[in-house]
Amino acid sequence: MHIPDGFLDPLTAGVCYIVAVIFIVYSLYRTRASINPEIASMASILAAGIFAAQMLNWPLPGGTSLHMVGGALAGILLGPWLGGLVIFIVLLIQCLVFGDGGITALGANVLNMAIVDVLVGYLIYRAIAGKGGRPHRWVASFLGGWLGIALAGIVCGLEIGYSPSFPYGVAVTVPVMGLWHLVLGVIEGLITAFIVDYISIRSPSLILGGVLSDEPTLQV
């Protein structure tokens, strides 16, 4: 769901840029105190992994494709602030080096994938994984990945659909984006759940944004 140049009304693009800058500055402020080489290494590896995973476009029957976004995964593993920054770095490199996502739409792409997807995924995970064990974690990360992408799709639909010259666009774009991402997001949810499950069994200390340890989370 990388929006290219030309899809957004200038006002929408501008507002999204402002929201994105505020989020990035605030995230840097929130992570500054807790960042250390260990956490920074984890975040780098996750960013590289999400970048690579996004290169796999899954063509689906019916002629629609999707690729993983990974925002919810980043939020669950690193917390919303560092998780958001990880997705931001991926989006920035995709935009500048590969022309994937427009320069004018970078703010909107950050809002959808680095803010909405990350925060929704993180909050759902926190709410459900709370007290439970492995099954709770599984359901929590599945729902986080699934609904994170669905909501990101809806917000993306609002952005591309809204324009002062064509006020009813959202009535078309929001259902299209929302429904498709609700369907395709199931796959994102499954991948998110498998990865979180794998990491929480193999090396639970790597889940910083989660609720596995009794310590207060490092980023939040």
Next chain:
Amino acid sequence: MSLLSRYRKALLAIAVLLVVSPLFGVIGADLVGYHEPLDVAAEALGLSESSLWSGFLPDYTVPGLSEDWLSMSMGYIIAGVIGVLIILAIGFIIVRLSGK
């Protein structure tokens, strides 16, 4: 470099993703036609893309390589490797800075 040894498995997984990526990103997209929901919504509204900046490696292709599927696949992998290396380089700088 501790990053490499500590996360050897994760880096291996990333390498595997990059090697198989042309199956999905080039060959699969060519067979089925890459068409994500965003394109469907944009079409319904008559929005069209305007390319202000297409990047140094536009759409994960390497300029100068020919257009057959083998070259495109190689280009896709090279683009992926470059992207991963840039991200790890940024990460490495942050790791160093955060240790001070």
